[in-house]
Amino acid sequence: MTNPDSADHVSVHLTGCGRETADAVIAALDAAFPTSPGTVIAERSGGRGTAPGKPVVWCTVVDTRARRPRTDPAPVPLDAPVTVDLFGAAQPVRQVQEELAGAFGVEDHGTVPGEHELEVRLVLTPVTGA
Structure with a gap:
């Protein structure tokens, strides 16, 4: 598990999407948590480089x-499902999960409790009829 800077910080990792989709998810989080840095880091598994077909993690x-509170209650459009892993203290992770659920369709794919933190895997899905 990743260790966020403080108990109020949640590490968010997005996989299975391109930069535009990652930017849309992070923009929705920035709107709900305006002091967030909005920084996106692209990590490639299997070493450095930009080889096609290598998985990318947006963080x-x-x-x-x-x-x-969200000022725009309309769901944010996605072109495909996105896997999101949240790491941090339980209450902050739940707050981020609630904001994602307000902006996207969300499927819960499991929770792993730790001694002082929680890991949650979600899949954000396109909202039909938006």
């Missing part, structure tokens, strides 16, 4: 202390 850290 950001969300600071949940500045959570604000």
Whole structure:
């Protein structure tokens, strides 16, 4: 598991999507948690480089202390499902999960509790009829 900077930070890892989709998910998180850096880091498994076909992980850290209610209740469009892994203390992870559920269709694919943190895997899905 990844160790966020503080108990209020949640590490968010997106897989199975391109940069535009990752940007849409991170923009939705930035709207809900405006102090988040919005930084996206692309990591490629299997070493360095940009070889085609290598999985990409888009990462950001969300600071949940500045959570604000979503002003746009409309779902954010996605062109394909996206796997999201959240790592952090239980309550902040739940807050990020709630905000993602307000912006996207969400399927819960499991939770792994730790001594001081929680790992949650979600799949964000396109919302039909949006």
